[in-house]
Amino acid sequence: MTIDHVAIVVKDLDATLRFYTETLGFQELYREVIYDQGVEAVGLKAGDSCVELLLPLDEASPIARYRGDSPTKLHHTAYRVADIEAALRSLKEKNVALIDERPRRGAHGNSIAFLHPKSTGGVLIELCQPSGARPAD
Amino acid sequence: MTIDHVAIVVKDLDATLRFYTETLGFQELYREVIYDQGVEAVGLKAGDSCVELLLPLDEASPIARYRGDSPTKLHHTAYRVADIEAALRSLKEKNVALIDERPRRGAHGNSIAFLHPKSTGGVLIELCQPSGARPAD
Numbered sequence: 557m558t559i560d561h562v563a564i565v566v567k568d569l570d571a572t573l574r575f576y577t578e579t580l581g582f583q584e585l586y587r588e589v590i591y592d593q594g595v596e597a598v599g600l601k602a603g604d605s606c607v608e609l610l611l612p613l614d615e616a617s618p619i620a621r622y623r624g625d626s627p628t629k630l631h632h633t634a635y636r637v638a639d640i641e642a643a644l645r646s647l648k649e650k651n652v653a654l655i656d657e658r659p660r661r662g663a664h665g666n667s668i669a670f671l672h673p674k675s676t677g678g679v680l681i682e683l684c685q686p687s688g689a690r691p692a693d
Numbered sequence: 694m695t696i697d698h699v700a701i702v703v704k705d706l707d708a709t710l711r712f713y714t715e716t717l718g719f720q721e722l723y724r725e726v727i728y729d730q731g732v733e734a735v736g737l738k739a740g741d742s743c744v745e746l747l748l749p750l751d752e753a754s755p756i757a758r759y760r761g762d763s764p765t766k767l768h769h770t771a772y773r774v775a776d777i778e779a780a781l782r783s784l785k786e787k788n789v790a791l792i793d794e795r796p797r798r799g800a801h802g803n804s805i806a807f808l809h810p811k812s813t814g815g816v817l818i819e820l821c822q823p824s825g826a827r828p829a830d
Binding site: 557558647681 | 694695696699701703708709712716717718719738739740741742744763764765766767768769770772773784787789813814815816818
């Protein structure tokens with residue numbers, strides 16, 4: 557298991573992006589609207605992983621309500637797996653509750669699935685099988 | 694900038710550790726009491742990064758109050774830097790508020806420093822210069 561990305565939900569994408577790139581020195585790797593998740597996502601290169609900034613498209617959505625008035629808030633961790641269907645089958649056999657019983661499409665064509673926080677102790681966990689379409693640099 | 698670790702504050706270290714190792718398949722890399730931070734920390738190997746589970750030593754501490762009744766909660770992200778003193782100087786010049794103006798000792802002898810959340814948009818960010826003492830496998 558490796559960290560694919562750490563996701564941070566934000567209120568002002570441009571201001572947060574300036575902080576992470578100009579102040580902290582991260583490099584922007586991709587920017588994409590993920591309609592399925594209702595967010596605009598910006599990926600920042602962090603070695604072989606990413607810090608992913610998520611701007612909710614709808615301020616009435618659960619992800620915006622989770623963030624609330626905070627300018628930024630840690631949202632989820634995504635772990636990279638080689639075979640997401642096998643991983644989901646294995647977790648289901650271990651009685652882990654899944655938000656997504658089948659993988660769906662994430663950023664740049666990745667296959668992703670969220671585990672249900674009631675089975676993870678409250679932290680939202682995503683599994684992610686890369687499509688190989690993510691820019692490497 | 695790479696991700697050194699993602700830290701999760703927990704209520705029941707053994708139960709959380711069982712979930713991350715037996716259910717999710719992570720490998721325990723280190724376990725250490727960090728008195729300076731008031732936590733027992735368990736590092737789980739995630740590629741070249743770690744997921745770090747933090748059990749507060751004192752249930753009246755700020756980190757325990759932050760977690761509250763949740764069994765687990767995302768606490769901070771730590772980014773690896775080559776020269777933490779230079780990184781802190783550079784951030785100070787950019788008017789970033791620092792919790793630690795000078796590095797202090799983290800797990801396995803690392804030099805660490807926290808940025809103040811008022812300058813980061815609310816997410817707690819740690820900088821971490823590895824000592825090289827962390828077990829590699």
